[in-house]
Amino acid sequence: TRALPRLQMELEALRSIYEGDLCFRELSPVSFQYRIGESGDPKAFLIEVSWPETYPQTAPIISMDAFFNNTISSAIKQSILEKLMVEVEANLGTAMTYTLFEYAKDNKEVFMENQPVNTVTSVSNSIAIGTPDVPASKKKEKKEQLSKTQKRKLADKTDNKGELPRGWNWVDVIK
Numbered sequence: 001t002r003a004l005p006r007l008q009m010e011l012e013a014l015r016s017i018y019e020g021d022l023c024f025r026e027l028s029p030v031s032f033q034y035r036i037g038e039s040g041d042p043k044a045f046l047i048e049v050s051w052p053e054t055y056p057q058t059a060p061i062i063s064m065d066a067f068f069n070n071t072i073s074s075a076i077k078q079s080i081l082e083k084l085m086v087e088v089e090a091n092l093g094t095a096m097t098y099t100l101f102e103y104a105k106d107n108k109e110v111f112m113e114n115q116p117v118n119t120v121t122s123v124s125n126s127i128a129i130g131t132p133d134v135p136a137s138k139k140k141e142k143k144e145q146l147s148k149t150q151k152r153k154l155a156d157k158t159d160n161k162g163e164l165p166r167g168w169n170w171v172d173v174i175k
Contacts, residue, residue: 007051010095017098024101030055033066034101036108043112045069045080047104049097056095059088072115080104080111 011029018024023035030051037044046068050061062084064077087103088096104111 006095007055010056010097013095014097032097034104035068036101036104036111042071043108043115045072045077045108045112047080047084047101049100051097056091056093059085059092060097060100062088062100072112076112076115079114083107083111 007030014024014032015026018034025033027033027048031048032050033046033048035044035046045064046066048063048066050063052058052061062081064072064081069077084100084104087100091099
């Protein structure tokens with residue numbers, strides 16, 4: 001039971017360090033997620049660290065199975081996990097969750113160097129190289145032209161904000 005106060009201290013430290021950090025998520029008092037990189041970044045990834053009962057004497061459980069990581073190839077996930085486990089071995093016996101998250105942040109570029117940016121891997125792991133649709137974006141959508149009468153009818157239906165009244169398209173079931 002000596003480990004319990006240590007875990008409580010680490011938990012409170014993590015909460016205070018990452019307070020207001022949108023990348024950090026506490027899933028439970030012994031399970032945490034941290035997103036490395038911005039959410040729009042194709043090289044961003046999410047690490048989940050869970051503490052077993054014997055932590056920090058034993059290694060925490062590190063996972064990259066989050067749906068957020070579904071575009072990352074399994075080889076790169078494995079490589080990241082292996083590098084993190086080396087860090088875990090070096091820190092056994094000490095509070096290391098913060099250390100692991102910071103290590104991943106510092107080494108994001110190295111971890112993801114072989115992750116192709118334009119490759120999309122779906123859940124079924126089929127790879128499709130995406131090319132940006134340049135011709136489609138150049139084409140401007142034509143707006144539907146309304147006659148004066150149509151515009152007047154539309155204006156009669158709408159309120160002063162230009163919004164249609166609630167229920168304008170409801171169907172009367174009784175009729």
